[in-house]
Amino acid sequence: xxxxxxxxxxxxxxxxxxxxxxxxxxxxxxxxxxxxxxxxxxxxxxxxxxxxxxxxxxxxxxxxxxxxxxxxxxxxxxxxxxxxxxxxxxxxxxxxxxxxxxxxxxxxxxxxxxxxxxxxxxxxxxxxxxxxxxxxxxxxxxxxxxxxxxxxxxxxxxxxxxxxxxxxxxxxxxxxxxxxxxxxxxxxxxxxxxxxxx
Amino acid sequence: xxxxxxxxxxxxxxxxxxxxxxxxxxxxxxxxxxxxxxxxxxxxxxxxxxxxxxxxxxxxxxxxxxxxxxxxxxxxxxxxxxxxxxxxxxxxxxxxxxxxxxxxxxxxxxxxxxxxxxxxxxxxxxxxxxxxxxxxxxxxxxxxxxxxxxxxxxxxxxxxxxxxxxxxxxxxxxxxxxxxxxxxxxxxxxxxxxxxxx
DNA sequence: TTATTTACCGACCATTCGGTCAGGAATCAA
DNA sequence: TTGATTCCTGACCGAATGGTCGGTAAATAA
Numbered sequence: 001x002x003x004x005x006x007x008x009x010x011x012x013x014x015x016x017x018x019x020x021x022x023x024x025x026x027x028x029x030x031x032x033x034x035x036x037x038x039x040x041x042x043x044x045x046x047x048x049x050x051x052x053x054x055x056x057x058x059x060x061x062x063x064x065x066x067x068x069x070x071x072x073x074x075x076x077x078x079x080x081x082x083x084x085x086x087x088x089x090x091x092x093x094x095x096x097x098x099x100x101x102x103x104x105x106x107x108x109x110x111x112x113x114x115x116x117x118x119x120x121x122x123x124x125x126x127x128x129x130x131x132x133x134x135x136x137x138x139x140x141x142x143x144x145x146x147x148x149x150x151x152x153x154x155x156x157x158x159x160x161x162x163x164x165x166x167x168x169x170x171x172x173x174x175x176x177x178x179x180x181x182x183x184x185x186x187x188x189x190x191x192x193x194x195x196x197x198x
Numbered sequence: 199x200x201x202x203x204x205x206x207x208x209x210x211x212x213x214x215x216x217x218x219x220x221x222x223x224x225x226x227x228x229x230x231x232x233x234x235x236x237x238x239x240x241x242x243x244x245x246x247x248x249x250x251x252x253x254x255x256x257x258x259x260x261x262x263x264x265x266x267x268x269x270x271x272x273x274x275x276x277x278x279x280x281x282x283x284x285x286x287x288x289x290x291x292x293x294x295x296x297x298x299x300x301x302x303x304x305x306x307x308x309x310x311x312x313x314x315x316x317x318x319x320x321x322x323x324x325x326x327x328x329x330x331x332x333x334x335x336x337x338x339x340x341x342x343x344x345x346x347x348x349x350x351x352x353x354x355x356x357x358x359x360x361x362x363x364x365x366x367x368x369x370x371x372x373x374x375x376x377x378x379x380x381x382x383x384x385x386x387x388x389x390x391x392x393x394x395x396x
Numbered sequence: 397t398t399a400t401t402t403a404c405c406g407a408c409c410a411t412t413c414g415g416t417c418a419g420g421a422a423t424c425a426a
Numbered sequence: 427t428t429g430a431t432t433c434c435t436g437a438c439c440g441a442a443t444g445g446t447c448g449g450t451a452a453a454t455a456a
Binding site: 007009010011012035036037047048051057 | 414417
Binding site: 028029030031032033087113115117146147148149150151152153156157159160161162163164166167168170171183186187189190191192193194195196197198 | 231311344346349351354357358360361362364365366381384385388389391396
């Protein structure tokens with residue numbers, strides 16, 4: 001809800017709150033499985049009031065996925081631009097990805113479930129592919145440096161690594177106290193050093 | 199299509215072909231995003247003809263997810279019942295899971311995307327949870343044996359491991375020649391020994 | 397030929413869907 | 427009080443949805 005003082009008209013929801021609720025509901029019931037009326041009920045207002053905030057269902061999806069994509073892009077850019085060997089940059093990327101996943105859980109979850117039915121979804125998938133490509137390049141560099149195992153195709157390595165990272169959205173639920181760093185540690189340990197006892 | 203000779207009535211589709219097409223289409227466009235009319239068009243027949251084969255949309259989902267769940271249950275049962283230390287049984291489980299994922303790709307993919315909107319979906323999720331529980335137990339045993347790293351919670355380890363395995367459905371597409379064993383090798387190598395150069 | 401079995405079709409139905417519209421209600425500034 | 431601004435509602439629309447029904451087409455068996 002938007003309860004800020006100093007604004008002019010009748011108080012009510014602000015766009016961010018609507019987009020957040022949309023992302024959460026889309027994630028729970030699926031985009032196609034969520035009607036605008038469902039969404040309105042979740043927010044406690046009428047369907048037509050929803051259309052006062054947003055131009056349509058697809059725009060809600062756009063706003064939500066863009067938020068996830070902007071976050072991911074920033075994380076990748078930071079890691080790529082970082083100093084030091086590629087392995088270290090990759091580990092930083094994994095850490096930051098875990099943190100982002102947790103910080104922006106509803107948005108990233110929604111992004112990872114997008115299938116390509118509408119133009120908006122296809123646009124999101126295209127942006128995701130660019131990100132995946134940058135990640136694969138970083139992995140390839142680390143392999144070329146001789147820091148990562150060379151017996152597996154770098155593209156495959158990248159996919160499996162981030163398959164593991166992204167799978168967090170399937171079960172992670174926020175708890176009191178920030179355990180993001182702890183979780184990132186566990187992911188990095190298992191991914192880079194392996195499951196087997198050292 | 200069912201083109202078997204020696205059958206009585208008019209030739210046409212058989213149930214398995216319909217369920218396969220349903221699983222593929224549900225996976226591509228999503229369950230809610232696929233109408234019975236879409237599905238009929240994919241099969242090249244009318245919607246009402248579809249209802250001659252199945253009682254409804256939900257039954258199609260049930261048949262498809264059950265096929266995946268039956269396969270997964272068999273794989274887990276085999277691994278759990280196998281002789282030898284828990285780590286080896288876990289590695290066998292990962293191998294067999296990768297093979298099953300590839301062999302039954304449309305069905306497993308669909309299962310992994312089920313969200314719990316309908317009674318059928320919730321039933322599938324319940325069965326999946328039982329499977330996940332058995333997997334977590336196997337991981338815990340391997341940790342207790344001292345064969346897997348003990349600095350990460352076994353439940354978390356199991357989730358990350360199978361998060362990686364299950365992520366195959368996001369990108370794997372069948373090619374000529376069976377590369378299932380090769381892929382299983384790569385997954386096991388990365389998962390158990392880690393990304394870093396030995 | 398005819399009966400039987402199986403597969404299919406077109407027309408139809410109630411409901412739900414995304415979206416529109418004309419107007420009412422709550423706030424602040426003057 | 428009045429006007430401007432913002433937020434919200436209920437009634438409505440055409441299209442699509444899951445599902446039904448009465449009848450037809452193609453095959454085998456007699």
